[in-house]
Amino acid sequence: MRTAAVVLRAVSQARPYARSRPVEVEELELGAPREGEALVRIAAASLCHSDLSVVNGDRVRPLPMALGHEAVGIVQETGPGVARVAAGDHVALVFVPSCGFCERCAEGRPALCPAAAAANGSGGLLHGPSLLRDAAGRAVNHQLGVSAFAEYAVVAQESLVPIPADVPFSVASLFGCAVLTGAGAVLNTAGLRAGQSAVVYGLGGVGLSAVLGARAAGAGPIVAVDPVAAKRELALRLGATHACPPEEAEESVRELTGGGAAYAFEAVGSAAVTAACLRAVGRGGTVVCVGLPAPDRTLDTVPALAFAGEGKSLVGSYMGDAVPRRDIPRFLALWRAGLMPVEEMHSGTLRLTTPEVNQALESLADGTAIRQVIDTSGLLTG
Template structure:
């Protein structure tokens, strides 16, 4: 067996002390990476987006086995394939997918690969879908994989199901965002909700996922799209991306009293906080649906008036990875991007070298960044 050497961003313990630019939770380590197994590929990472799901591992909101090489939203080029991989080739450009899918469990068989039972189990264990880990530190100890990807690295070995081939014309930074931010936001609108032209939409939380939902709602012809966030610059960007109105959270109730029938047909919540989830439900009209996209801390709960669910025919839905079928939906997103209907590049706040990941974590935590693209040195 041969091994690839890669510089990777490793989290060895949960760190809540801020600013992260000073506490430096991430160390940059030279790791060894096993060759891909029969059903795996080796990818040279060309661009990786920083997502709140990464931050949630750093601060402990999402409990994961440590030490772990972080990063799950990325794009790159295949440099080696396992013996059983025949449908992607060395040199192909690919988007990384953060839920590997076995193709055989009940969820995969019913067209719900985002809920793959084996994929969820391997992600929770810090392993790849075929079992085990491919990363090792200088002492030979195993390093956990983050969501089957570990993209804050020069190289990554991933399951074949964790990549989707895209055209050479798609810039790596755009392609990276298709794997998480756009998959979740676009998928929640198109797959989970199936929003129709003319329906009304509210999106709460204008990070990468929320703004992707705004873009998708505009693309499908939603009648009114209200974008909600406390940060003025994010509200301004939402208006440029297709929202018909934008408001701070405290101003929404007054807006809904004017021509919204008491709420929206669809309300998408992308924050993952109990009070905001309750607010999203309140902003949903009779007969409408509240869709939760944000990942809350495991201890978070929320309450809604039980009677209203029945008496007002309300629906509450969760949306993980936007309920997408990546092998089908990412090519669709690429087509819409080529047509100018999914301006994914507008989500990018900054490009940074991977060595600035701790500083990027702080920019994300303080709410000033939407999506920062990291490139390995």
């Protein structure tokens, strides 16, 4: 079948992206679902900084690639052997499938599944190579097994989590990446408890989701840090007790917590911010790294004495250490209870066109947008 999809053919740092247009909406041929796969009509797809990182080359991926990894949709048909979903199901798409059998999956850390990592790195799907072809018949790679900036996508059943049909698509679209990663880092990786202090550096979709997770955990104080005033104001509406620009963070956190936070969450993808987080936590504090830095960045300004001498910890969190089939329903329940108002992060809705998608990438790059939602197939507007 044919589907319109956003395709990146070469990395670009030429901004503004609205002018340089690094991506194009192309008509692609999409193969039928194989064993273990399902065809999904994409209803809403959100732009994430990880998409921008592929465009600008910070995340090296095989090109050409059909972009998009944070989305929801409706299952249209299934291939042989599919038991997790059925035609008509509303589903959240998850950018890390899992085999279910390896050591990482068995210990409850499916986001670290080696088979999924290999499939995602190859540009294929968990059950086979790419199903996308361009007008010349050449293969186009899948982004993280999803490629959701499109009208339709074929994905592994392991990348699909059924969700209630009454959850608005524009809301549900944020739960497959931003909420899993940010709130998961707080509630799963850190295990933040009521009354513990937290500071979040970087207030994009993931950082703001970490603020929501800290609020849901009953943490306090919750300090939100970002250079953009509008993002700090939004963080306060979402549950942060205090907000400040980066240059004021260290002193503010010390004053508010009596010496340093129990936890700091790095949601920028910056080695320098990781070092700032280590300074912001107190003795025995923990820094949780959530953001993805460029692969050539190194931690060369971290005092080694912070660990054995002050009992501090530095831990990584990939996809919030989430178990998607457990955590997406769990976080949606928090949304229903009013504890995760993710709709506040919705910066706007756009159509699946070349000009609008490139403008949305620029809005993400310049920091003016949090989560922009693509109405990929007209289901949001009817």
